[in-house]
Amino acid sequence: MTTTPILKLDNLGVTFPNHPVFKDLNLTINHGDFLSIVGKNGVGKTTLMRTILHQLRPTHGQVTYLPDPNHVKIGYVPQFRNIDADYPLTIEDFVGLNLTGWKWPWLSRTERQAVREILKETGLEAIAKRPIGQASGGERQKAYLAQALVEAPNLLILDESTASLDPVTKTDLLDLVQELNQCLDLTVLFVTHDIPMARKYSTEYLMLTPRGAEQGPIAGLTQNKVWEGENV
Numbered sequence: 656m657t658t659t660p661i662l663k664l665d666n667l668g669v670t671f672p673n674h675p676v677f678k679d680l681n682l683t684i685n686h687g688d689f690l691s692i693v694g695k696n697g698v699g700k701t702t703l704m705r706t707i708l709h710q711l712r713p714t715h716g717q718v719t720y721l722p723d724p725n726h727v728k729i730g731y732v733p734q735f736r737n738i739d740a741d742y743p744l745t746i747e748d749f750v751g752l753n754l755t756g757w758k759w760p761w762l763s764r765t766e767r768q769a770v771r772e773i774l775k776e777t778g779l780e781a782i783a784k785r786p787i788g789q790a791s792g793g794e795r796q797k798a799y800l801a802q803a804l805v806e807a808p809n810l811l812i813l814d815e816s817t818a819s820l821d822p823v824t825k826t827d828l829l830d831l832v833q834e835l836n837q838c839l840d841l842t843v844l845f846v847t848h849d850i851p852m853a854r855k856y857s858t859e860y861l862m863l864t865p866r867g868a869e870q871g872p873i874a875g876l877t878q879n880k881v882w883e884g885e886n887v
């Protein structure tokens with residue numbers, strides 16, 4: 656099987672004032688990888704995602720999109736975020752927010768079709784007209800995922816985005832992500848504390864510890880290893 660890299664981290668390091676988060680991180684992520692990123696609270700997982708998204712300039716090293724940034728389209732699903740109860744968008748508006756048409760009446764026929772399909776796939780179809788501010792926490796997380804997927808990314812970052820979901824919803828959404836991973840070669844970076852879910856869905860893992868990083872095929876990631884890593 657040929658592997659084509661989509662993202663490369665070279666000697667990557669981030670230090671906040673007097674506070675090194677991670678250093679000397681080297682990693683190549685290939686198209687179609689489903690990489691779980693694990694490690695204890697505060698070890699630097701979100702900082703790494705922000706660096707990959709170029710929201711944060713690394714202190715050392717570099718992040719390279721391959722073959723170039725024009726070929727990498729990123730979808731990002733954040734950790735749970737509060738939304739004001741009177742936020743003036745329906746769920747379907749919210750899902751289409753990043754498309755060129757922006758709000759439902761101005762979306763093109765193709766964009767509307769894409770929004771409808773993703774609402775169906777994420778189980779939001781029945782509540783598409785509900786104001787997003789009235790949606791439950793889990794429904795909002797689904798809407799964030801749908802918003803990221805509707806743009807057909809080839810790199811999806813899930814930053815603890817399934818943490819607030821019930822087990823059935825979590826499984827449904829990760830099944831969908833896995834289907835896109837396997838059928839469309841979607842590359843997935845899955846930041847999680849849920850080791851059984853990481854083992855179920857990922858192909859590879861990256862474990863951050865205060866001592867350094869460890870990586871490998873997902874079969875090598877066990878709950879014990881994470882606990883040991885967390886005690887370093």
Ligand SMILES: Nc1ncnc2c1ncn2[C@@H]1O[C@H](COP(=O)(O)OP(=O)(O)OP(=O)(O)O)[C@@H](O)[C@H]1O
Binds near residue numbers: 671695703
């Ligand atoms: N802008 C910043 N300035 C200074 N320190 C920061 C900044 N952002 C994050 N940190 C610190 O860097 C460390 C890593 O934070 P980060 O959010 O990346 O951890 P995490 O592994 O994602 O944690 P969690 O599992 O709790 O979400 C933490 O100690 C955090 O307080």
